[in-house]
Amino acid sequence: xxxxxxxVIGGGPAGIISSSTAKAVNPEKSVGMVREEPNFMIPCAxxxxxxxxxxxxxxxxxSSDVLRGAGVDVIVDKIEKVDLxxxxxxxxxxxxxxxxxxxxxxxxxxxxxxxxxDAEGVFExxxxxxxxxxxxxxxxxxxxxxxxxxxxGFIGVEVAGxxxxxxxxxxxxxxxxxxxxxxxxxxxxxxxxxxxHKLNVNIMNSTRVEEIITEDGKxxxxxxxxxxxxxxxTVILSIGYHPNSELAKASGVRTGVKxxxxxxxxxxxxxxxxxxxxxxxxxxxxxxxxxSNVMLASTATAEAxxxxxxxxxxRYVKGFTGTVATxxxxxxxLCFSSVxxxxxxAQKEKIDFVTGEFEIxxxxxxxxxxxxxxxxxxxxxxxxxxxxxxxxxxxxxxxxLVNLIGLMVENKMTIYSIINLQFATHPLLTAxxxxxxxxxxxxxxxxxxxxxxx
Amino acid sequence: xxxxxxxVIGGGPAGIISSSTAKAVNPEKSVGMVREEPNFMIPCAxxxxxxxxxxxxxxxxxSSDVLRGAGVDVIVDKIEKVDLxxxxxxxxxxxxxxxxxxxxxxxxxxxxxxxxxDAEGVFExxxxxxxxxxxxxxxxxxxxxxxxxxxxGFIGVEVAGxxxxxxxxxxxxxxxxxxxxxxxxxxxxxxxxxxxHKLNVNIMNSTRVEEIITEDGKxxxxxxxxxxxxxxxTVILSIGYHPNSELAKASGVRTGVKxxxxxxxxxxxxxxxxxxxxxxxxxxxxxxxxxSNVMLASTATAEAxxxxxxxxxxRYVKGFTGTVATxxxxxxxLCFSSVxxxxxxAQKEKIDFVTGEFEIxxxxxxxxxxxxxxxxxxxxxxxxxxxxxxxxxxxxxxxxLVNLIGLMVENKMTIYSIINLQFATHPLLTAxxxxxxxxxxxxxxxxxxxxxxx
Numbered sequence: 001x002x003x004x005x006x007x008v009i010g011g012g013p014a015g016i017i018s019s020s021t022a023k024a025v026n027p028e029k030s031v032g033m034v035r036e037e038p039n040f041m042i043p044c045a046x047x048x049x050x051x052x053x054x055x056x057x058x059x060x061x062x063s064s065d066v067l068r069g070a071g072v073d074v075i076v077d078k079i080e081k082v083d084l085x086x087x088x089x090x091x092x093x094x095x096x097x098x099x100x101x102x103x104x105x106x107x108x109x110x111x112x113x114x115x116x117x118d119a120e121g122v123f124e125x126x127x128x129x130x131x132x133x134x135x136x137x138x139x140x141x142x143x144x145x146x147x148x149x150x151x152x153g154f155i156g157v158e159v160a161g162x163x164x165x166x167x168x169x170x171x172x173x174x175x176x177x178x179x180x181x182x183x184x185x186x187x188x189x190x191x192x193x194x195x196x197h198k199l200n201v202n203i204m205n206s207t208r209v210e211e212i213i214t215e216d217g218k219x220x221x222x223x224x225x226x227x228x229x230x231x232x233x234t235v236i237l238s239i240g241y242h243p244n245s246e247l248a249k250a251s252g253v254r255t256g257v258k259x260x261x262x263x264x265x266x267x268x269x270x271x272x273x274x275x276x277x278x279x280x281x282x283x284x285x286x287x288x289x290x291x292s293n294v295m296l297a298s299t300a301t302a303e304a305x306x307x308x309x310x311x312x313x314x315r316y317v318k319g320f321t322g323t324v325a326t327x328x329x330x331x332x333x334l335c336f337s338s339v340x341x342x343x344x345x346a347q348k349e350k351i352d353f354v355t356g357e358f359e360i361x362x363x364x365x366x367x368x369x370x371x372x373x374x375x376x377x378x379x380x381x382x383x384x385x386x387x388x389x390x391x392x393x394x395x396x397x398x399x400x401l402v403n404l405i406g407l408m409v410e411n412k413m414t415i416y417s418i419i420n421l422q423f424a425t426h427p428l429l430t431a432x433x434x435x436x437x438x439x440x441x442x443x444x445x446x447x448x449x450x451x452x453x454x
Numbered sequence: 455x456x457x458x459x460x461x462v463i464g465g466g467p468a469g470i471i472s473s474s475t476a477k478a479v480n481p482e483k484s485v486g487m488v489r490e491e492p493n494f495m496i497p498c499a500x501x502x503x504x505x506x507x508x509x510x511x512x513x514x515x516x517s518s519d520v521l522r523g524a525g526v527d528v529i530v531d532k533i534e535k536v537d538l539x540x541x542x543x544x545x546x547x548x549x550x551x552x553x554x555x556x557x558x559x560x561x562x563x564x565x566x567x568x569x570x571x572d573a574e575g576v577f578e579x580x581x582x583x584x585x586x587x588x589x590x591x592x593x594x595x596x597x598x599x600x601x602x603x604x605x606x607g608f609i610g611v612e613v614a615g616x617x618x619x620x621x622x623x624x625x626x627x628x629x630x631x632x633x634x635x636x637x638x639x640x641x642x643x644x645x646x647x648x649x650x651h652k653l654n655v656n657i658m659n660s661t662r663v664e665e666i667i668t669e670d671g672k673x674x675x676x677x678x679x680x681x682x683x684x685x686x687x688t689v690i691l692s693i694g695y696h697p698n699s700e701l702a703k704a705s706g707v708r709t710g711v712k713x714x715x716x717x718x719x720x721x722x723x724x725x726x727x728x729x730x731x732x733x734x735x736x737x738x739x740x741x742x743x744x745x746s747n748v749m750l751a752s753t754a755t756a757e758a759x760x761x762x763x764x765x766x767x768x769r770y771v772k773g774f775t776g777t778v779a780t781x782x783x784x785x786x787x788l789c790f791s792s793v794x795x796x797x798x799x800a801q802k803e804k805i806d807f808v809t810g811e812f813e814i815x816x817x818x819x820x821x822x823x824x825x826x827x828x829x830x831x832x833x834x835x836x837x838x839x840x841x842x843x844x845x846x847x848x849x850x851x852x853x854x855l856v857n858l859i860g861l862m863v864e865n866k867m868t869i870y871s872i873i874n875l876q877f878a879t880h881p882l883l884t885a886x887x888x889x890x891x892x893x894x895x896x897x898x899x900x901x902x903x904x905x906x907x908x
Contacts, residue, residue, distance in 0.1 A: 013887055024901070042818055045881035059821050062888075297887040302876045305893070309873075316870040326878040335883060364496055367513050370850060396824060399883025400854040407861050410875055416770040419763075421864055422756045424780040427499035429789060429853025433467055433751040434516075439759070447478070 002096045004032035006311060007089055009079050009247070010104030011035025011064075012043065012127060014278025014300040018102045019072045021308025025315070032073035032096070034089075036128070039063050043127045044297055047155065049136065051162025057132050082251040084271050100273050100311045103248045103261055104304070107241035107279035107295055112150065116212025121219030122235045125155050139234060145169050146232035148222050150209050151239035152179040154329050157192065159236060160201045161331050171230055172196065173204045173222075182294075182345070183327065183338040185377065188391050195332030209235075241295055243280045256282045258291050265318040267307035275311065277303040286322030286409070287341055287388055288349050294325040326406040328399045334372070337402030340389030340409045341379055352382040356415075356444030362394050364425070364432035370395060376437040378405070378415070380445050382452070385414040387442075397430065404438065415442035456550045458486035460765060461543055463533050463701070464558030465489025465518075466497065466581060468732025468754040472556045473526045475762025479769070486527040486550065488543075490582070493517050497581045498751055501609065503590065505616025511586050536705040538725050554727050554765045557702045557715055558758070561695035561733035561749055566604065570666025575673030576689045579609050593688060599623050600686035602676050604663050605693035606633040608783050611646065613690060614655045615785055625684055626650065627658045627676075636748075636799070637781065637792040639831065642845050649786030663689075695749055697734045710736045712745050719772040721761035729765065731757040740776030740863070741795055741842055742803050748779040780860040782853045788826070791856030794843030794863045795833055806836040810869075810898030816848050818879070818886035824849060830891040832859070832869070834899050836906070839868040841896075851884065858892065869896035 006029055008019040019033040040062045048054040064074040081090040082101065089096045109124035111117050121142070123135045139147075145168050149156045152174025164170040172179070178189035179196070193203055204224070212235055213221040221231045243260040254262040254270035260282030267275045278300035283292040309315050326339035346353040357377035363370060374394030380387050390405035392398045408418065419442050425433040460483055462473040473487040494516045502508040518528040535544040536555065543550045563578035565571050575596070577589045593601075599622050603610045606628025618624040626633070632643035633650070647657055658678070666689055667675040675685045697714040708716040708724035714736030721729045732754035737746040763769050780793035800807040811831035817824060828848030834841050844859035846852045862872065873896050879887040 016888055024897070042881065042886065044879070044887075045819055045822070048822070048881060053822060054819070060819050062819075296876075296878075298877050298879050298890075301887045301890075301893075302874060305873055305897075316873065318874060324876050326876055328878045328880040328883050330880065330882045335880075337878060339878065365499055365508070365514050365516075368499070368502070368507060395850070396883055397851055397854045399878065399880055400851045400858060403877050404854060404858045404861060406876065406878060407858060411865060411867070411871075413865070417865075419759055419770065420756060420772065422750075422778050422780055422860060423752050423857050424750075424782045424791060424793065424853065424860060425498070425752050426782040426784065426789075426853055427496065427502060428784045429782050429850055432496065433498075433755045434470055436752075436755075439755075443478075443759075 001088070002094060003030070004073065004096050005029035005099045006031040006102070007096055007098035007100070008033040008102040008104055009089065010106055010278070011037070011040055012104065012106050012278060012300070013297040014106070014304045015104035016040065016067060017301045017304035018104055018277050018308040020067060020070045021305050022311055023071045025309045026312060027071070030073065031071065032075055033067065034075045034077055034079050034091070036076070036078055037130070038076045041127060041129050041132065046125060046127065046132055047158035047162050049132055050159055051165050057129055057136070061129065079247065082247060084251050084253070084274060087273070101275065102307055103274070103276040103280055104278050105244045105247060105280040108244045109237060110240045110242055111237060112209070112239055114209060114211055116214045116219070117237070119212060119214040119217055119219045121233050122212060122237065124237045125159065142233040144231060144233045146171065146230060147234045147236065148173060148209070148230055148232045149236045149238060151237065152176055152205070153238060153240060154180060154183070154327065156238040157196070157331060158329060159238065161196065161199055164199050164201050169202070171202045171204060173207050173209055173224065175206065175208050177206045179203065179205070183325070183342065184336065184391055185343045188336060188393055191334065191393055192331050192336055195334055198332050240293060241279065245280050248276065248280065256291060258282065258293070260291070265321055266310040266314060267303050275307040277307045284322040286324050289322065292323050292325065294323050296325070296327055298326060299323050324406055324409050326402060328402055334393055335396055335398040337392040337398045338390070339402050339406040342389055342391065343379055346379055351388070353379050353388065354382045354445050354448045355379050356441040356448065358435070358437040358440035358444065360431045360435050360437055362397060362431050364427050368427055370428070374431060374437060376441050378441040378445060380415050382449065385416055385445060385449060386412050387415060387418070415445045418442040419446060455542070456548060457484070458527065458550050458552050459483035460485040460554045460556070461550055461552035462487040462556040462558055463543065464560055464732070465491070465494055466558065466560045466732060466754070467751040468560070468758045469558035470494065470521060471755045471758035472558055472731050472762040474521060474524045475759050476765055477525045479763045480766060481525070484527065485525065486529055487521065488529045488531055488533050488545070490530070490532055491584070492530045495581060495583050495586065500579060500581065500586055501612035501616050503586055504613055505619050511583055511590070515583065533701065536701060538705050538707070538728060541727070555729070556761055557728070557730040557734055558732050559698045559701060559734040562698045563691060564694045564696055565691060566663070566693055568663060568665055570668045570673065571691070573666060573668040573671055573673045575687050576666060576691065578691045579613065596687040598685060598687045600625065600684060601688045601690065602627060602663070602684055602686045603690045603692060605691065606630060606659070607692060607694065608634060608637070608781065610692040611650070611785060612783060613692065615650065615653055618653050618655050623656070625656045625658060627661050627663055627678070629660065629662050631660045633657065633659070637779070637796065638790065638845055639797045642790060642847055645788065645847055646785050646790055649788055652786050694747060695733065699734050702730065702734065710745060712736065712747070714745070719775055720764040720768060721757050729761040731761045738776040740778050743776065746777050746779065748777050750779070750781055752780060753777050778860055778863050780856060782856055788847055789850055789852040791846040791852045792844070793856050793860040796843055796845065797833055800833055805842070807833050807842070808836045808899050808902045809833050810895040810902065812889070812891040812894035812898065814885045814889050814891055816851060816885050818881050822881055824882070828885060828891060830895050832895040832899060834869050836903065839870055839899060839903060840866050841869060841872070869899045872896040873900060
């Protein structure tokens, strides 16, 4: 039997960061991570391996040597059972005795309950190189140029935008009335759809796939709820993921109604010395306290840093208590980012909110290189002005601009403090200091709140 | 005599924002702004009118019609005297009776005490179109390709980078041992110098111009403290600016040792109903409380928003109490940003500090388009871990990344809360979630602080 002080099960972003943080914080402890593939695929970049940017999946890999260099023992294997009382994890031929255990087992794709999902030609976006390579080689072999993507969330949208650039006819079929609905309000979804249209993606909103049509166990098409059928040999399912928590559940830790492993603010599970981080751990929305389906590498790594540094003692007061769901994507020539609560969500959740938005060019004057329209929308609580959400569309700066808004959300900052802030501006990098959109949006909210007091 | 409830003297960023905010907050009041030129030149983009990006200065103008549309009376004139007891401002032919007055008179270039500064061919970078046009037309007329820029601060650096691209031989002469010393630590200054070298700018650090050599009142060259002379017909002085506070001083408001108009946290001067904002108002460093020479449009607009909304009553608790000196610049192919205290400054000011830095590619994987090395350095207080400064070099995202760090500085956030934060990452927009540089720098600081406790 092998002895490893800190054992991490799972080798995605959550596993990598919890094991490397554990080793950095406790250099005297041995830290091991068990993963199924020898090296790590950058999950968020998988859509680009289907397009023109990363045709070689090797380029999307991070070697385990980086982790080994940090002192983490990387074991390529699968844990089949965990005994939490004896503190032993069982591999096929060997067992590992541990002091602390971290579940970082990730998530599994949701499969719709329709006919034909098991046919050859139906794929989910999985995070293993072998699966990605299998998909790419299948796609190179088929005759039909048609690809049907089921689900218009961010993986569906990104994969559609990439596949269409390799000459495929892409059908993006979503049951929502607009793409990326959970993260964006309608005007932003519309801009995303405009960009997808320019790329020649066929968007089919408010549409359900009722059945995958097969012949000899192979995909031949899909039948839609409209009665229409689309001929295709390739169907991609991207209707979300669910926590991969079977191993944990079988070991006796508590899981929630959505299948996530229950954790407290320090990522401790219901069993002492056992932690869970990333997609397999239960998530709550920072504001509504509802269970959240949002699974992001950024959330996973934040959780992993907390778990990794809280294994043997608590070092910091835990700063946040729920996911703010912050992410960015690129569609066509525009970048879209979102954090926190959207206006649609605020309405649905009966939050007393007020919004402000502002659009301007992201350079000043607007004739400078890189100039793109930049639009920011903030959502705030009506009484306090606390910022609870933001959406951005613009150039590449959107990726960090949303982190600026995310910081406001996580810190419960109000629009009144934002109005006072000093922001760096530069002609070639940002909007004008005269009309910096974060400030202008905050001012618009202040004005709306003012009008309630008259 | 004309009656204007709120009179703003000065039409730069501070004047524009204080007058437009005053009108937005007090729509029932008349608001007027007096400026010397009919329209407004975007000051931060002036260097680009000397290069290839904005050769036509018209493209760098904002029409006063925007302000008029917001209900501000724009008066093109000069105020020659202000009587604060009677509340009357005197123009050449007319006088204006006001209730509230805002000084937004900006700054004037510093002139070194050396011979020859009055000669034809010596220029300062002024913020009026007429002055910029005069310089550009002079430059087109001279025979010598040599241009000597005195002062290696950010205006000197930006003007050098632009002029050299129009085929000039540019000498950047600075008394500091490296460029942009107040904003950056040595390794960042070195990278800036590397970029300037690639553009063929001649950098002459630790060098002083002792005399401007003239003939018939025209520039013929400069004499350096090394004894060397440089032949040139064009000298640009960019050794900083000082508050343009003469009008205010003559009217009786208190000014400080550096000439700035004394103001409190709401930008109120020593005289009731009189405010001052922007470069003409005294600035204090947010941490050291020393008087600060930093003059930025972003600070000016933040002050103007506070003054404009505090004229008749206080509406918000003032959030910040000093300049954090946040700015960005572009040199060659890299973007550089800075906020707060540098390591050099922390040493000089005897601050108990600790630093962390991290370098990575700003895309993941690193082969994606737009990939550039990104380096972040954070400076924090040793005991609390409060972030007091940050520096960034990288791609265009640096412009908003520094605002993220600025928000941490202004909010007195500690590195422990940063480690807990959720940051959005995307392959095409940011560094990897596994090694997001702001978090990695914070972790490095945490580790250094930890080592003090052993």
